[in-house]
Amino acid sequence: MSFTEDQITRYSRHILLPEMGGKGQKKLSQAKVFVVGAGGLGCPVAYYLGAAGIGTIGLIDSDVVDLSNLQRQILHHTPDVGRSKTQSAKEKIQALNPEVQVTTYEERLTAHNARDIISQYDVVIDGVDNFPAKFLINDACYMENKPLVHGGILRFEGRVMTIVPNESACYRCIFKNPPPPGVVPSCQEAGIIGVVAGIIGTIQATEAIKLILKVGQPLTDRLLDFDARTTTFREIRVRRNPSCTLCGPEASLTELIDYDEPEACAL
Amino acid sequence: MQLTINGKVENLNVSTVIDVLKAKDIDPQLVAVEVNTQMIDQENLGTTSLQEDDKLEFLFFMGGGA
Numbered sequence: 001m002s003f004t005e006d007q008i009t010r011y012s013r014h015i016l017l018p019e020m021g022g023k024g025q026k027k028l029s030q031a032k033v034f035v036v037g038a039g040g041l042g043c044p045v046a047y048y049l050g051a052a053g054i055g056t057i058g059l060i061d062s063d064v065v066d067l068s069n070l071q072r073q074i075l076h077h078t079p080d081v082g083r084s085k086t087q088s089a090k091e092k093i094q095a096l097n098p099e100v101q102v103t104t105y106e107e108r109l110t111a112h113n114a115r116d117i118i119s120q121y122d123v124v125i126d127g128v129d130n131f132p133a134k135f136l137i138n139d140a141c142y143m144e145n146k147p148l149v150h151g152g153i154l155r156f157e158g159r160v161m162t163i164v165p166n167e168s169a170c171y172r173c174i175f176k177n178p179p180p181p182g183v184v185p186s187c188q189e190a191g192i193i194g195v196v197a198g199i200i201g202t203i204q205a206t207e208a209i210k211l212i213l214k215v216g217q218p219l220t221d222r223l224l225d226f227d228a229r230t231t232t233f234r235e236i237r238v239r240r241n242p243s244c245t246l247c248g249p250e251a252s253l254t255e256l257i258d259y260d261e262p263e264a265c266a267l
Numbered sequence: 268m269q270l271t272i273n274g275k276v277e278n279l280n281v282s283t284v285i286d287v288l289k290a291k292d293i294d295p296q297l298v299a300v301e302v303n304t305q306m307i308d309q310e311n312l313g314t315t316s317l318q319e320d321d322k323l324e325f326l327f328f329m330g331g332g333a
Binding site: 126127174180184192234236241 | 273274294296297299301304305306308309324326327328329330331332333
């Protein structure tokens with residue numbers, strides 16, 4: 001596959017980079033990234049990945065656009081209120097870059113479909129708003145041996161960590177199980193400053209691109225916590241946990257778990 | 268004793284990790300605790316003794332995304 005004139009122009013600022021070049025751009029165009037959630041994190045992630053020329057972006061979300069989403073979910077515009085989030089997101093990504101194939105799944109990720117879908121992608125992005133789904137994604141990526149870029153946001157804060165199965169600490173190495181339902185506030189209850197979703201989402205997209213190119217050092221074995229109030233990033237070193245029930249030597253988890261769904265964040 | 272908790276130096280009259288959680292009124296269910304980059308299992312919070320200048324990280328659940 002060689003580039004057309006338009007492609008060379010479109011991706012010229014990428015191709016100029018010694019770490020990328022035409023070869024790297026080609027890798028992006030052959031890559032498949034699965035974005036779970038087309039919300040606060042999923043929108044900036046998918047938008048930038050689309051602009052970057054990722055070949056296939058998978059988007060899963062079962063929700064429709066609500067007016068209260070528009071403060072941060074930048075792929076959805078005012079006329080999209082009431083429409084499917086995946087359709088709304090797909091339109092904007094393809095308006096930006098028609099070369100990107102956007103595969104949409106208008107459903108929830110569950111223990112039944114997670115491994116099958118994830119197995120078809122190279123990198124997975126966690127852009128979900130609840131703990132059962134975060135654990136499900138972590139577990140399914142481990143079982144399918146797919147790198148995962150975890151993200152979380154709340155109020156003025158955000159967090160990112162890249163997980164490479166069998167190489168770096170997984171989400172369960174840190175948090176063994178989801179918290180009891182209702183004890184940790186959601187964005188709906190506690191709020192979120194919209195731009196934090198953009199900051200965390202663009203870091204997630206950066207991690208995905210680095211993983212595809214195999215450039216630099218991924219954000220593995222490090223939790224990156226961001227606080228917008230002070231504009232500070234704090235990096236917390238983490239290590240694989242020998243007692244991890246998913247990836248430790250005496251792991252007991254071999255099946256995906258559908259935890260009881262708490263009330264979802266206002267979407 | 269002097270401890271570094273989430274990057275801040277603090278002086279607390281404590282001997283184990285659970286003492287720190289109690290002193291700070293933190294529900295152990297809501298936090299993952301790392302002492303000198305090693306994760307401490309929930310069931311060991313009360314038996315993990317702390318030394319002068321230990322570095323603790325309290326990692327709270329952050330579940331938002333949408």
